[in-house]
Amino acid sequence: MAYIVDLRSDTVTKPTESMKHAMVNSAVGDDVFGEDPTVNALESKVANLLGKQAALFVPSGTMANLIAIMVHCNKRGSEAIVGNLAHIYKYEQGGAAHVAGVLLSTVQNKPDGTFDLQEVENRIRGSDIHEPITSMVAIENTHNVCGGKVLPLQWIDELSELCKRHSIPLHMDGARLLNASAYLEVPAERIVRGCDSVALCFSKGLSAPVGSAIVGSCHFIQQARRMRKMLGGGMRQSGVLAAAAIVALDEIAPKLALDHKRAQRLGKGRLQDTGRRGRNREGDLLQRQDDPPDSAHRDIRQRPLARHYEDHLRVQGARGRASADQLVHTNTRHESWSCMFSSYHSTSIYLYVPLVCDLQIKFVLDRDRKLLFF
Template identity: 60%
Template sequence: MPHYVIDIRSDTVSVPTAEMRQAMFEAVVGDDVYGEDPTILALEEKAAKLFEKEAGLFVPSGTMGNLLACMVHCHRRGTEAIVGDLSHVYLYEQGGAAHIAGIQLATLPNKADGTFCLEALRRKVRLEDDHEPITSLVVVENTHNICGGKVIPLEWLDKLAALVNGDKQLQPYGQRIALHMDGARVFNAAAALGVPVARIARDFDSVNFCLSKGLSAPVGSVLVGSKAFIRQARRLRKALGGGMRQAGVLAAAGIVALDTIVPRLREDHQRTRRIAEAIHNAKSANVTVDLATVQTNILLIHLPNPKFGANAFAQRCGEVTAEELAAGVHAAHKEQGIQLKVSSRDWEFARIVLYHQISDADVDLVIKKFNYIIRDVDARLAQ
């Protein structure tokens, strides 16, 4: 009998709902390069209204959306964007801003809450010096992935905007520094704060959000901003190979995602917290969580003992032993073990991410498996 697999490596493994699949089947389509796909136009308009921006652009991936934002805001040669040192755009997008767009990325240390020091940002901005690149953009990630799904505080966002927009000394060559938000999971931030996404994005020139993570659509992201910004992004999208034709079949799922999945994101947060509380209550010194900082659908599980690190934990989660089956750690059938897929790299933590398809019953099984592993590991390491 095959074991019961629960994949919580990332919300990118979410799959389209039945309603999405039906909408994709019935989608009215046209050639989007000509601007004639009505379903894509509807998605772009819907996204722009949600964020209270002038226009939107459907793109194949969040990586492309972020790159397009960098390219438009940093259109002059010799420009620089300031980003967090743990940001996705810096760590996990192949340095595309540099090797495709010729943009230098300068980093500031991310704090545990996903922010960075605004005074350090002020000092980081290049002024009018012929020896230096021109600071043209600041990028903020919200929610912050590697910081554990942290929601960037609204107060900090307001202070950032006031600094960039209000300090005339921070306008190299008379040009205001633009603000871009990598909002791959910004709807999770809005759900956690209980505010519209437009409030979070209010002072940002552009925002990129993902449809294919926790929103469960199969493909795509949407970039929003002013009409002039989106016009330039649309042109550059073609150069990057992102000009799609009858892609309304993909956009249709995105519309359903915004209508039906966004209102349910808090359920993912609640289930994530249930798992966090179970690990916390196990009171292990070897497998821990920082319960006070669990905010959305991402949970970092800390593995401080070098004898049982993140990769060992991930491997053990995917194994099923006769002993655990005998101890009742199984799914519906006593011979059907529980296999968990969790994310680990060369980190001091493993990561799990919940999404629409992870049910309350799945969470019960995750907790059962984690509790067994924690007891087993604690006993072995105590010897």
């Protein structure tokens, strides 16, 4: 009997039992009126976690980034500087232009997710009547398309100083910010210290079913709340969703270091039959050494849905009792490898990836759900 283990993305995880319990028992109110106690608790928790004045719960990371662009780039003819491999630029349908009327001006991302600061400074515009007004700079941490790279703290600090010199706000797309915090072993607050706004996702690697938060100053969040309402993001009794996000921060986020450790073990030559080593050693993303940064995303999206089963890992030869929902809960991105294990009985599991990278892996787990060896 074969089981399907979905390793396409860290967004396909399912809520834990404690999340479901919290959702069912959450205290709710009308969040558009600011009266949902669970949402208010989550927003306060996230603001404190990131060292900012306030936070706002929104449905998605894409909306969080768009709201930041709309608040910071509030003049007609504004532009935002982003990396050419940024999620904001590549995978958010050009919402900055389509909805906000903001030009995205790109600079070349380096393999580590950073970009040249001198190039950024040279690209700042607004004094010439013929040019758009540079109103925001955005960075991504961890950087998805660059293989989950964690941005260096010194580089972020230097970029922050550059932005302050030119009175330009700095936004961080921190969808997987807590992975960066776990890798650097520093509080998330330290990473975003120089940022004027930050987006944080609860449904990427944290197992919450839906939701993100955007944080910043009280004035910024006041304006962000207006933008959320205009975009249709006012969700009324959304404490049902916020409850799962609170559990994610309390119970799942502290386990990210273990998640990274498992990804690194897979990357240190234990991907059998390929002779390849993973490119990234930093977070929960691992790509093949010979692939360009965005190849996994491009290939997976071009495959027809009729072959979707071949984009999953087919578990063969599983022994012992295990149902489909008791198998591997993963925290990965296409050709990125990392595993978070849920309820298991002692079993050996062979994984075969027919299309993704032609490799076989063997997991052996004990009754305490600990990974014994490959």
